[in-house]
Structures are given as C-alpha cells and as structure tokens.
Amino acid sequence: MPEIGLFDAMYSARSLRRLKSDPVPEEIITRVLDAAIRAPSAGNAQNWIFIVVRDAEQRRRLGAIYRKASGIASEIYRARGRPAHMTDEQYRRFMTAGAYLWDHMGDAPVLLVPCLRERVLPPRDALPLPVQALYEGELAYERRIGGASIYPAVQNIILACRAFGLGTVMTTNHIRCEHEVKTLLCLPSDVLTYALMPIGYPIGKFGPLTRQPVSEVAYADRWGVAWQPSEEIT
C-alpha cells in the first residue's frame, strides 16, 4: 500500500476532473474497492455493489447519458445561481470545471458506479402486528438513510484514489437519467445507483481544499450557540 498520512490524504484529495486516458491497473482498482468496503453501512448490511466500467463502448454510452443529465443540471444551476459562500470567481471556476466533465466523462479510463440494493421489509401482512403499525414510518426511514450505506464508502474511494495518485470526483447528475443508466448496466430493479466516479491519473494536481471554516458550521449543544475553536487550525 502507498504510504500517505490520513490527514495528508483528507486535506489534499480535491475533486480532479481532468484525467489522462492511461489505463489504471486492475490490481489498483481492486485495492481501492477493498478500502471502500471498510466503510460502515446501516445495520452493517453491506448491501453495496460496485460496477467498474472499463469497456470503451460502455464508457462512451455512460458518458452520453451523463451529458444528457448534465444538460438538465445546467438549467437547474442557472436557476439556483451562485451559492452564498462562493465568490464570483470561485463559482465561475466551479462551473467551468463541471462543464468540462459533462463533455468528457466517457474519456476517463475507469467509471466507477457505487450502487445499493434496497433493503426492503417483508410484505406488511407477513409481519407481527407491532411492526405493521410502524410500516409507513419505516419505509420513510429507509428512504432517508439510504445514502448512509454507500457515501462513507465513496469517501474511502476518494481517499484511496488520492493515495494511489488517482484523480476522481463524486458526481450524481446521472441519477437524473437513472433509468437509462440501469438499463445500460443491466441492474436489477431493486438496485439503485448513488454516484458516478471517473477515475484516472490526473492532469491537474492534488492540493488544498478550501472550505467555510468550522466556526461557521458548528454549534455547541443546540442551534445558534457558536462552537468556538479554542485555537487556530494550522
């Protein structure tokens, strides 16, 4: 395994969208996935499936679906406008980087699609009465926590890619055309896709991740009570 410190990896694994077409060794992808599955999942169910798309024709088709879905996304971004925490220049760069990917998704040597098989309750009338009474709430709960069983693994993928010198980015636009993606990847109806991650050796560089500071996004004990960092983070 490559030697990289945890914090080095977390602080430099920025989204890299410009990737070389050089192939990525199968063994490295396996190691990235082996790191992914160390993540937790709800009830430790591990109901994840990872589709590793390397076939050129499959990548081309997946890229075309992503392009179409991104057309929808661009309308929404335009309607929503710049997030308050970004400067005009940051927003311009963010949109330019995104637009590059809209046209080049299929060029990445590896497209990784993390999926989850939906956990379903048995039919309502097969359940004991106390559980039947909870049924609707439980369905809503499962929908709410779906991502808890896959996005921790996605973050491990991002960090493991960083360690191997691979660029990637978590994208979700394709979910706007998920039916087409599922058909292309031959997914069963109860398997949903949660991300589309281009992976390859980056043209750009890893580097620091700029974020709103902790002091602006953390509260002590209840909403509205500032969490005061006791010292500057260095």
Add this chain to the structure above:
Amino acid sequence: MPEIGLFDAMYSARSLRRLKSDPVPEEIITRVLDAAIRAPSAGNAQNWIFIVVRDAEQRRRLGAIYRKASGIASEIYRARGRPAHMTDEQYRRFMTAGAYLWDHMGDAPVLLVPCLRERVLPPRDALPLPVQALYEGELAYERRIGGASIYPAVQNIILACRAFGLGTVMTTNHIRCEHEVKTLLCLPSDVLTYALMPIGYPIGKFGPLTRQPVSEVAYADRWGVAWQPSEEIT
C-alpha cells in the same frame, strides 16, 4: 496532527460503542470537524451543520430519545432477521453491541449530530419555463442525493476520530424520532439530522474490519460479470 497512515486508519476504524466518560478536549473535536469539512458535498454546497452536544442534560435527553427510537428499531431487526452474510455468532454480537448503545448513548462525553440544511428550489412559478418542466424530477433528485452531502463528511469524522484514539460509530436510529431530536436541538424546520455519533475514548480496541470480499460485491462493466481480483489482498 497525529501520524497515522491512511490505510491503517481505514482498516482499523471499527465501530466502537463502549466509551469512557472522560471528557474529550474541545480542540480535538474542532480538529475532527476540520477534517470532516474537507469531504465533498453535492455542488460543493457545504450546507452542513454539526451540533456538538456536551452538556450533560442535553446528552441525557438525546440518549432518552435514542432509547425510544431503538425500541422501534429492535422490532424491525427482529422482523428482518439475520442478514445472509453474517453468521449466527456475528449477528448475536452485532445485536448485543447495538443493544448496549441503546441504553448508553447519553453516557458518551460527546454526541455529534451531523445535519444538512435542505437545498430548496425557488418557487416553481418564479423559475424559467424549462426548469418548471423539470420541477418534480428535481425534487425527487434532491431527496435521493441528500446523503451525498453529509455521509462523506461522516466517514472523515470516523477516520479522524480513529487518528486521535477516539471511538465512535455512525448511528441513524434517532431519525425514527427525528421531530423530538429537532425540538431538543432547536433546529430550524429545513435542517435535517443524518446521524448521531457518540464520541469518546474507547474501552475496547481498534481492530480489523471483517467484510464480504470485493470479489462478491463488484462487477466488471455490467451486472453479473465478476470483477476478478488479480491477486489476493494482503
């Protein structure tokens, strides 16, 4: 920052539910949160808020809500039964560990609640016509990807805690009683909670994470085509 290799952290950050009551220095919590916010979020929106609960009375009340929610969870677990990939013994240990937490959540010195402010579209009739046509699909899309903006940060929290020698676990049971949690934490109506993480110095030890192997959860190019690891992971 503590020196720990990325892979060491990912492979040993197992769920630790038995925690000492010793306080955790504020500075360390801030560093954990500073690592959390290096994670990606959908559209880089960073619409996360972290509530750090240390006040004893707030922890006691949050623990009581968690206990109530876990009562519901235990009915559901019983109805669902043992996941196919766990042995009877693994399942027994999993349920015993979970049950311990149901009764001791409030005893952890820190309860961290990662939240997201919902991204909302402007009112439909304030939008350009092409976006109005996409409105329903976009609402469904936002619900599907909600977790993409918070669970990567949750995984960074788990890994950063591991580095600082802190035990934690990602739990979601409290969402079954989320209204009570939101009232207790004074959350605005458009802020949702996504996890409840007890944090403290562990009584147990960090250790290897047993998982279904990659060969059973990965496919090449499309569903059903085995992804063959080219060598054993060592």
